[in-house]
Every structure is written in structure tokens, then in C-alpha cells.
Amino acid sequence: xxxxxxxxxxxxxxxxxxxxxRFTGQKVTGNAPRFRDMAFAVAFGYALGTAVLIWAVWTYVxxxxxxxxxxxxxxxxxxxxxxxxxxxxxLAFLFRLLGRAVGTAGxxxxxxxxxxxxxxxxxxxLLYTFFAIxxxxxxxxxxxxxxxxxxxxxxxxxxxxxxxxxxLGTDQIGRDILSRLIYGAQNTVGIAFVTTMIAFLLGGSxxxxxxxxxGWVDQSLSRLVDVLMAIPALxxxxxxxxxxxxxxxxxxxxxxxxxIMALIDSTRVFRxxxxxxxxxxxMDYIEAAKLRGENLRYIVFRxxxxxxxxxxxxxxxxxxxxxxxxxxxLSFLGVxxxxxxxxxxxxxxxxxxxxxxxxxxxxVSSAPLLAAGAIALLTVAVNFVVDWMLHRxxxxxx
Amino acid sequence: METDASKHDDVLVxxxxxxxxxxxxxxxxxxxxxVDLKLRQGEVLGLIxxxxxxxxxxxxxxxxxxxxxxxxxxxxxxxxxxxxxxxSSEDKRKLLGKRIAYVAQSAAASFNPxxxxxxxxxEAPIQHGIMTKAESEADGMELYRKLRLPNPDExxxxxxxxxxxxxxxxxxxxxxxxxxxDLIIFDEPTTALDVTTQIEVLASIRQIVEEFNTAAIYITxxxxxxxxxxxxxxxxxxxxxxxxxxTREMLSNPTQAYTKSLWAVREFQRPxxxxxxxxxxxxxxxxxxxxxxGKIDVLHDISFDIHQGRxxxxxxxxxxxKSTAARCIxxxxxxxxGQVELDGASxxxxxxxxxxxxxxxxxxxxxxxxxxxxxxxxxxxxxxxxVEFYTGLTGKARRKRVEELMDQIELPADQFIDRLPSEMSxxxxxxxxxxxxxxxxxxxxxxxxxxxxxxxxxxxxxLRLLADLQDKLNLSYMFITxxxxTVKSIADEVVVMKDGCVxxxxxxxxxxxxxxxxxxxxxxxxxxxxxxxxxxNLLQERGVDNIGDAAxxxxx
Numbered sequence: 001x002x003x004x005x006x007x008x009x010x011x012x013x014x015x016x017x018x019x020x021x022r023f024t025g026q027k028v029t030g031n032a033p034r035f036r037d038m039a040f041a042v043a044f045g046y047a048l049g050t051a052v053l054i055w056a057v058w059t060y061v062x063x064x065x066x067x068x069x070x071x072x073x074x075x076x077x078x079x080x081x082x083x084x085x086x087x088x089x090x091l092a093f094l095f096r097l098l099g100r101a102v103g104t105a106g107x108x109x110x111x112x113x114x115x116x117x118x119x120x121x122x123x124x125x126l127l128y129t130f131f132a133i134x135x136x137x138x139x140x141x142x143x144x145x146x147x148x149x150x151x152x153x154x155x156x157x158x159x160x161x162x163x164x165x166x167x168l169g170t171d172q173i174g175r176d177i178l179s180r181l182i183y184g185a186q187n188t189v190g191i192a193f194v195t196t197m198i199a200f201l202l203g204g205s206x207x208x209x210x211x212x213x214x215g216w217v218d219q220s221l222s223r224l225v226d227v228l229m230a231i232p233a234l235x236x237x238x239x240x241x242x243x244x245x246x247x248x249x250x251x252x253x254x255x256x257x258x259x260i261m262a263l264i265d266s267t268r269v270f271r272x273x274x275x276x277x278x279x280x281x282x283m284d285y286i287e288a289a290k291l292r293g294e295n296l297r298y299i300v301f302r303x304x305x306x307x308x309x310x311x312x313x314x315x316x317x318x319x320x321x322x323x324x325x326x327x328x329x330l331s332f333l334g335v336x337x338x339x340x341x342x343x344x345x346x347x348x349x350x351x352x353x354x355x356x357x358x359x360x361x362x363x364v365s366s367a368p369l370l371a372a373g374a375i376a377l378l379t380v381a382v383n384f385v386v387d388w389m390l391h392r393x394x395x396x397x398x
Numbered sequence: 399m400e401t402d403a404s405k406h407d408d409v410l411v412x413x414x415x416x417x418x419x420x421x422x423x424x425x426x427x428x429x430x431x432x433v434d435l436k437l438r439q440g441e442v443l444g445l446i447x448x449x450x451x452x453x454x455x456x457x458x459x460x461x462x463x464x465x466x467x468x469x470x471x472x473x474x475x476x477x478x479x480x481x482x483x484x485x486s487s488e489d490k491r492k493l494l495g496k497r498i499a500y501v502a503q504s505a506a507a508s509f510n511p512x513x514x515x516x517x518x519x520x521e522a523p524i525q526h527g528i529m530t531k532a533e534s535e536a537d538g539m540e541l542y543r544k545l546r547l548p549n550p551d552e553x554x555x556x557x558x559x560x561x562x563x564x565x566x567x568x569x570x571x572x573x574x575x576x577x578x579x580d581l582i583i584f585d586e587p588t589t590a591l592d593v594t595t596q597i598e599v600l601a602s603i604r605q606i607v608e609e610f611n612t613a614a615i616y617i618t619x620x621x622x623x624x625x626x627x628x629x630x631x632x633x634x635x636x637x638x639x640x641x642x643x644x645t646r647e648m649l650s651n652p653t654q655a656y657t658k659s660l661w662a663v664r665e666f667q668r669p670x671x672x673x674x675x676x677x678x679x680x681x682x683x684x685x686x687x688x689x690x691x692g693k694i695d696v697l698h699d700i701s702f703d704i705h706q707g708r709x710x711x712x713x714x715x716x717x718x719x720k721s722t723a724a725r726c727i728x729x730x731x732x733x734x735x736g737q738v739e740l741d742g743a744s745x746x747x748x749x750x751x752x753x754x755x756x757x758x759x760x761x762x763x764x765x766x767x768x769x770x771x772x773x774x775x776x777x778x779x780x781x782x783x784x785v786e787f788y789t790g791l792t793g794k795a796r797r798k799r800v801e802e803l804m805d806q807i808e809l810p811a812d813q814f815i816d817r818l819p820s821e822m823s824x825x826x827x828x829x830x831x832x833x834x835x836x837x838x839x840x841x842x843x844x845x846x847x848x849x850x851x852x853x854x855x856x857x858x859x860x861l862r863l864l865a866d867l868q869d870k871l872n873l874s875y876m877f878i879t880x881x882x883x884t885v886k887s888i889a890d891e892v893v894v895m896k897d898g899c900v901x902x903x904x905x906x907x908x909x910x911x912x913x914x915x916x917x918x919x920x921x922x923x924x925x926x927x928x929x930x931x932x933x934x935n936l937l938q939e940r941g942v943d944n945i946g947d948a949a950x951x952x953x954x
Binding site for chain 1: 484487757762766769788
């Protein structure tokens with residue numbers, strides 16, 4: 001009851017502060033349009049935002065400087081999140097500055113128009129690509145290498161059970177988490193990329209074909225896709241992988257998984273490509289090409305494809321995220337990327353029981369969250385970039 | 399539309415030194431450069447100019463409104479003493495819809511398809527607290543009656559897709575009138591309509607504006623239309639005011655060179671050609687063609703011939719089957735009955751069954767150059783592809799041929815060959831469309847409304863170019879249009895179509911001299927003329943119920 005009372009009082013206080021903010025704004029600026037036309041909801045939003053910001057700063061200062069270390073440790077995740085946020089914001093800003101200063105005229109212009117979120121997204125994607133390609137040189141240890149020290153706590157602080165030799169700790173059987181994270185980028189991201197590429201090749205070309213030919217080709221392909229889409233994707237994938245596991249093992253199973261995922265995801269791409277293609281096929285320039293006597297290949301690849309790249313590229317980003325998350329889910333369920341290959345989904349699964357320690361030993365529970373964080377970060381980054389691309393292609397100016 | 403002292407002399411809208419800018423990429427480009435505008439109570443001001451002159455932008459600025467990515471950088475807008483640029487959004491909300499209304503170019507795109515007309519009509523009066531729903535509905539029906547909509551008591555309960563384009567445009571005018579505003583801005587309200595529909599809408603708008611003594615800004619690029627509607631005319635060119643004068647004064651005595659050139663557009667006329675030799679083989683012969691979309695016949699037994707070096711204009715309103723006839727010739731829609739002959743030899747009906755040389759001889763130029771050119775290909779590729787495809791030229795030879803073609807369409811090759819369609823104006827794009835069809839070295843070109851999306855000056859340039867090319871290359875044209883002025887200037891023979899049938903056909907001179915078929919007569923009489931008394935006279939002569947679509951209805 002008292003909790004509810006506190007909540008209501010806080011709400012009323014914020015509402016009052018919002019009203020006061022707008023009123024003073026109007027008085028001080030002599031009714032400038034910004035304050036004069038401000039809706040109360042907007043003023044409330046400003047007040048609420050300010051309140052949350054004050055709380056965040058207060059908590060951060062408490063945890064960092066005032067409270068004793070043992071008690072401050074329960075704000076471990078909060079402090080880490082703030083640090084991460086500031087670090088990435090600064091990096092994204094610097095990256096954008098760099099992009100504005102060097103490069104061709106076109107790329108410099110691109111960076112000048114880029115919002116900070118997109119620059120963050122591009123930077124993270126570049127970093128992941130870099131780690132994925134050079135994993136073998138960057139990782140301090142091998143992904144299969146087992147050490148005597150098992151269950152080393154991340155953070156490298158001996159007082160809390162860490163070890164400076166393994167800055168992000170080791171897992172239950174003593175493999176270095178940092179190395180496995182870096183190799184995981186190669187395996188998880190690489191496999192997701194290949195899967196998405198196959199899905200696009202398959203779904204895209206069939207979708208354009210259906211849009212151009214119409215008639216029975218379109219009907220049969222579309223109905224087939226409807227049937228495939230009617231089955232829940234994850235369950236269907238599990239089913240097919242279980243079937244495939246009767247014939248193939250190890251790497252073969254991973255390849256089977258890639259093909260199965262690509263098939264399931266190509267249905268979504270098919271629908272998009274068909275819809276986009278339909279809008280292009282009715283254009284007069286396609287009619288002109290048909291009347292000229294052009295063959296199907298020319299019409300699909302020279303006339304339709306160049307005009308469909310913007311929506312397809314945006315979909316590629318999103319689809320990549322979904323594939324990537326599904327692979328992680330499958331790995332978490334134990335049927336995805338097979339050990340000893342390092343994979344983020346498997347890493348989360350293997351160490352998931354440590355989550356229970358979150359209340360009293362946050363550092364211990366962070367071990368599974370490192371891999372989960374790596375997944376989340378890439379997903380967010382790709383979405384930021386896709387948002388930006390969609391905004392650009394939509395032609396909106398505000 | 400008399401301008402005399404009987405009208406109030408108080409100023410309703412006053413815009414002073416308006417400068418507007420639009421953003422593209424990173425820079426702000428000027429759209430309007432210091433234009434003044436003054437509008438009195440009950441006065442109708444016509445704003446004319448080519449596309450891109452800033453007419454619509456200026457019209458919207460009179461409401462204190464800017465489109466996305468546009469800003470007013472300098473100047474002031476006063477409406478009845480209220481400064482619209484510094485007024486609070488709450489004050490503006492009280493004005494817009496109630497005292498200022500807007501009628502958009504495409505009513506079909508501006509009505510919400512999910513609500514009935516009457517519900518959209520009553521929204522503003524209810525929101526502004528002027529009338530209750532019942533009062534507003536009754537008033538709406540009254541307005542529908544005034545605007546001569548059929549079944550005024552019932553039409554409001556239909557959804558937008560259930561009424562025709564001209565009726566929608568009138569329903570939108572009624573909606574703008576719902577709060578009895580002091581100012582209405584009409585943004586090209588009749589541009590997308592057929593002549594027979596346009597005349598009805600014009601008559602209704604004029605009547606209702608006069609009756610309620612509403613001030614209006616009428617934006618259009620059609621001079622003949624503005625001559626009927628406006629008390630004063632303001633001419634804009636690339637954001638600058640060219641001149642402003644009272645309508646009669648402006649029509650009889652324009653002072654600026656640009657205005658004079660606008661007035662002169664409709665004077666282009668080709669010399670008549672000698673009659674076709676009897677027994678000559680026509681380039682294209684359409685014989686007893688009946689064609690259907692699905693199971694419904696849209697063309698009924700049509701026949702006409704097109705001879706070498708001649709232009710046959712096919713006229714009629716939208717839905718009359720003009721374009722369908724062209725689709726039968728090109729083979730996109732194989733006729734159900736009948737046949738098409740090319741140089742005396744019968745063509746396969748489906749374009750997929752025609753061989754390359756048959757396809758090559760029949761080419762098309764489209765109405766919308768925007769959709770007719772692939773936005774991702776450069777001009778060089780667009781024109782070069784048919785050159786390569788039909789003549790097999792590649793590399794340097796191909797480029798040389800493309801440059802020749804660009805020379806023929808009067809676009810400097812060194813400037814334009816690497817441009818994308820988005821980097822060209824409407825007229826330039828249409829020229830590229832012409833070059834693409836010429837690249838195939840055809841005998842016969844279908845021109846489907848090639849000038850109707852263009853401004854009059856630009857359209858005239860295209861017509862002259864087509865005429866020149868015809869004389870040089872001995873081409874035959876099938877010229878589809880609904881604009882009779884275009885027919886007058888370019889056609890040798892005319893085919894009039896209505897509801898999928900050929901109503902009348904013959905040489906141009908014969909077609910433009912009475913006696914006409916009743917429908918031809920109606921079409922001819924519906925074309926607005928530059929005379930400001932034309933509409934008044936026509937209404938007196940024929941009566942309100944014998945013009946436009948109403949008359950078409952009586953005919954059948």
C-alpha cells in the first residue's frame with residue numbers, strides 16, 4: 001500500500017514539476033513558440049526524463065564513490081551499463097568524426113548525415129567483422145583449449161575469485177571465455193551470414209520469378225510458401241534438424257542446420273521479394289522491356305533487381321538478426337552449432353545456472369551474460385543501421 | 399466574376415516579401431523569392447506557372463503551412479489581422495478548417511477510404527463546435543444539392559471508392575465549404591479530370607464561391623481554366639513573381655515576355671497533309687477488333703487505319719478504350735476477335751509470338767516518363783539497350799548511335815548521357831523516352847498521352863519535336879490524348895472513341911467543322927477557351943444540366 005502511495009505521490013510531483021517547467025519557460029522566454037505550443041504531455045515527459053536522469057546519476061555516484069565496496073557491488077550491473085553506454089557513445093561520436101574527416105566525398109557526406117545511433121551500429125558491425133575474420137590471431141587461447149583453472153570469475157580481480165590471466169574468466173571445464181567469445185563471433189556470425197545469404201538467393205530469385213511470370217508459377221510457389229510458413233519456425237527447424245541428425249553428425253549436422261534455416265527463412269524473403277517485385281513489374285519500363293522482346297533473365301536482374309535493392313538490403317539486416325537469434329536459440333537447445341566449436345548460444349546454455357548468483361555475487365553471474373550481451377549488442381547495432389537505411393529510403397526529411 | 403466596387407474592400411490575406419526554402423540533401427534551395435500577395439474578401443486569385451514554379455508552396459504558405467522539408471525564411475503572412483507565422487498552434491487550429499479550407503488536387507487520394515463522405519464532411523463543423531452532427535449532415539446534403547451531385551441525400555453515405563472522380567472533387571469542395579470559410583485554397587482541383595467532368599466541377603466551384611462570397615486562391619497550370627475562375631491572375635516563374643493583373647487585362651494585354659510566351663503556346667499548328675492515296679497499304683490496320691479484360695468486353699468491333707508518315711489522334715475520355723486499343727496493337731492484350739495488320743501482313747496477336755523485327759517496328763512512348771524510364775539506369779543505358787538489342791552495335795559504335803539519337807531529341811549528349819532519370823526535368827525525361835523508341839528504328843510509334851503530364855510550354859516543345867521527327871523519318875503515330883488542343887495542333891486524322899466504340903472518324907479538318915456527332919460536339923464544347931466569358935456564355939447557351947457528364951448521361 002505504501003509503495004502505491006509513494007508511486008502516486010512521485011507521479012503527482014513529476015506532473016507538478018512538468019507544469020511548472022512549462023509555465024516558467026513561457027514566462028522567461030516571453031512566450032517563445034517552443035514553450036507556448038508545448039502540450040502538457042510533452043512537459044510531463046521532460047520532467048519524467050529529468051527525474052530518471054537524477055536518480056541514475058545519484059545511484060551511480062552512490063555506487064562508485066560513497067557506499068562501501070561490499071554494498072556497492074550490488075549495483076555492479078548498473079555501473080557496468082552506464083560505463084558501457086558512455087564508452088559506446090563516445091566511440092560512436094569519434095568514429096563519426098573520423099568518417100567525416102577521411103574518405104571520399106561520398107562517404108564523408110554519408111557520415112555527415114548519419115545519426116549517432118547509426119554510427120554506433122556501423123562501428124559495432126565493423127568491430128564484429130574484424131574479430132570474426134582475425135579470430136585466430138586476436139584470441140589469446142584456442143577455442144578448445146582446456147586449462148586447470150575452471151570457473152574463474154570474470155573481472156580479473158583475485159579478491160572476487162578472478163584471475164588476471166583470464167580477464168573474462170573461464171567456464172566449468174576451464175576454457176577461456178574471452179577466446180571463446182572471439183571464436184564465437186566467427187562461428188555464430190559467420191554461419192548466420194551464410195544462412196542469410198542462401199535464404200536471400202533462394203527466396204529473392206524465386207520471389208522475383210513469381211512476380212514476373214505470375215500465373216501457375218506464382219500460385220504454386222506462393223502456396224508452397226504458405227504451407228511452410230504455417231508451421232512455427234523454431235519447432236519446424238527443431239523437427240527437421242532431428243530428422244537430419246539421423247544421417248549426419250558433427251560438421252555435417254551444422255551444414256544441415258544452415259540449409260534448413262535458410263529454407264525456412266527464404267519463405268519470408270520470398271514474400272517480400274514478390275511484393276516488391278509486383279510493384280516494379282507494373283512499371284512502364286518493364287512493359288517496354290517486354291515489348292522489346294527481352295528475356296526473363298534480363299528483366300529480373302537488370303530491370304527489377306536494381307530497383308529492389310533498398311528494401312531487400314533493409315530486410316537483409318533484419319533477417320540476419322533473426323537467423324542469428326534462432327541459431328543461438330537452437331544452440332541453447334543443444335541442436336545448433338556442435339561442440340567443440342565455440343558458439344554464443346551454447347555458452348549461455350552451459351553457464352546458465354550461474355544466473356542464480358546475481359543477487360549476491362554479480363560478477364559470477366556475469367559469465368553467461370557476456371555471450372548473451374554479445375548477441376544483444378550485434379542485434380541492436382544491426383537494427384540501428386537498418387532503421388537508418390529505411391529512413392533514408394523513405395525520403396522523410398524530419 | 400465581376401470585380402467591382404460592390405465587393406468588400408477589406409484585405410483578407412496579406413503576404414509580404416515571402417521567401418521560402420526547401421531542403422534537399424544538406425542544402426537549402428530557394429523556392430519562393432520575395433513574393434507579395436494580397437487577397438480581398440470574396441476575391442478569387444489565380445496562381446499560374448509551370449511545375450516547380452512554387453505555386454502550391456505559396457498557396458500552402460497562405461495558410462501558414464509548410465510541407466515537410468520546407469521553411470519560410472523571411473516575410474510575413476497575415477490572415478484577417480492575425481499573424482499566421484507567429485500564431486500559436488492552438489490559434490491556428492481554430493482557423494484551419496473553420497475559416498481557411500484546402501481542396502487538394504487528387505480528391506481520391508485525399509479522402510480517407512475507410513470513412514463515409516458525410517462523416518468526413520461533418521468532422522470539421524463538429525470539431526470546431528459550429529454545428530451538431532445532424533445539422534451538419536443536413537447542411538452537407540444541401541451543399542451536395544448546390545453542387546449538383548446526383549442523389550444529394552444519399553451520396554454522402556457512400557464510401558470514397560463508390561463515387562466517380564469528378565463527384566469526389568465536388569464532395570471535397572462541399573467539405574471545404576462545410577464551415578463556410580473565408581478563404582479556400584484550390585490546388586489544381588481539375589487537373590486530373592476529363593474535360594467533360596472538369597467543366598461540371600468548374601461550374602460548381604464558381605457558383606458556390608460566388609454564392610458565399612468566399613475568397614479563393616486558385617492554383618493551376620491551365621490558363622484557360624484560370625481565365626474562367628479568377629478575378630486577378632498572378633504569374634510565377636521559378637519562385638519569382640512575373641506579373642499580376644486583373645484577368646481581362648492580363649489576357650488581352652500581358653506585359654512580360656514570359657507571360658506572352660505562355661499565351662502563345664496554343665498557336666502551334668501543322669500544315670495539313672494531302673489526302674491518302676486510295677489503295678495505299680496502311681502501316682497499321684486495326685480490323686474489327688473486340689477485346690476483353692476477363693469476360694467483359696471493353697472494345698467493341700473497332701477498325702481504323704494508320705498510314706505512313708501520318709498522325710492519327712485517338713480521343714475520348716478516360717475509360718473509353720483508347721489505351722486498350724493501343725494494347726491490342728502492341729500485343730499486350732490479344733484481341734478476342736479481329737486482327738491487326740502491319741504493312742498488309744497479319745501480326746500474331748500476342749506480343750510473345752511476334753518475332754524481333756515485328757516488335758522492332760512498333761514502339762511506344764508513355765504518358766508518365768517517371769515510370770517509363772528505369773530509375774537505376776543512366777540515359778546512355780536506357781537508349782543504348784534497344785540499339786544493342788536490335789542492331790547489335792556494341793562499344794564505340796553503340797555510343798556513337800546513342801549520341802546521334804540524343805542529337806535528334808535535342809539533348810546535348812556530353813551533358814546528359816551519364817545522368818539518371820531523377821536528375822532530369824519532366825520534359826527532358828519525355829525526350830529520353832522518345833529517343834528510346836527511335837533507337838529501335840520503328841515505322842510506327844504509339845504515343846500514349848505523352849504531353850498530358852507536362853506543362854504547356856514543355857508540351858509544345860515535345861509536340862514540335864515529334865512533328866519534326868515525323869517529317870524527317872517518315873514515321874506514323876497513333877496519338878492517344880484527351881486534350882483537343884493537342885489534337886488540333888498535331889493530328890492528320892481523328893478517331894473519337896466512347897465506351898469502347900469508335901463514334902466518329904475522319905480527317906482533322908472535317909472533324910473540327912460541324913456538323914458533329916453529338917458526343918464529338920460535347921467534347922469540343924467542353925474544352926475551356928482563353929476567353930474569360932466562355933464558361934458564362936456556355937452555361938447561358940446550354941443550361942447547367944446540359945454540360946459535361948450530365949449531358950453524356952442524357953445521350954445514351
